Amino acid sequence: MKNVLTVFVFAFLFLLSCSNDSESDLTGPQTGNENEFVTYNDNIKAVISNNCLSCHSSPPTNGAPFSLTTYTQVKNRAENGSLLAAISKQTGEAGAMPPTGRMPQATIDLVEQWIADGLLED
Template structure:
């Protein structure tokens, strides 16, 4: 029995440690599990509003609850997106204390979706 535990325990530990997600590229988007289609324009109403509501409005409500500015309307979000503030804040590295949201870096697929929305011209509908 001791021989079995001695041989199996390291294997089990290797499997447990090997199955963790510890890199940013391993993160999966909860909001947008589908791959961004380069042919389909990304819109605020269909794609971005839910991300902002779920990840930003806790602090960036109107009036802001601890944040310096609100992100409660399309106009507020698009203005900050088009001047580079949103993409700059969400694209920081995981260890940066200024990363948004403060709870942790967004999945790369979500960042890619927001970036495509901006590149497409921050379309509302």
């Protein structure tokens, strides 16, 4: 009986330790029309505003080394690969952004699609 209880406790703890993926983590970026390109003003600006500007403002705060307040600043970071590299890292990994926790995979995919679409502004 003690072995059964031990197995049950370990199984219960194992189930509690599993992560919970939301539907937005599992589905691709939602741009409305799959034939449309992802653009900075329509899609990426809100991502940057909601996840980056608390530190990457103008002037930068909390030790952020650069601003991400304009299209050109964000585009430059996307072109050199540092934007996607930082947001693709796992929470707790050195250089992972935002430091408050990883964005949903669908949001990261949206940024990746914006880069693939040519970093369009409008």
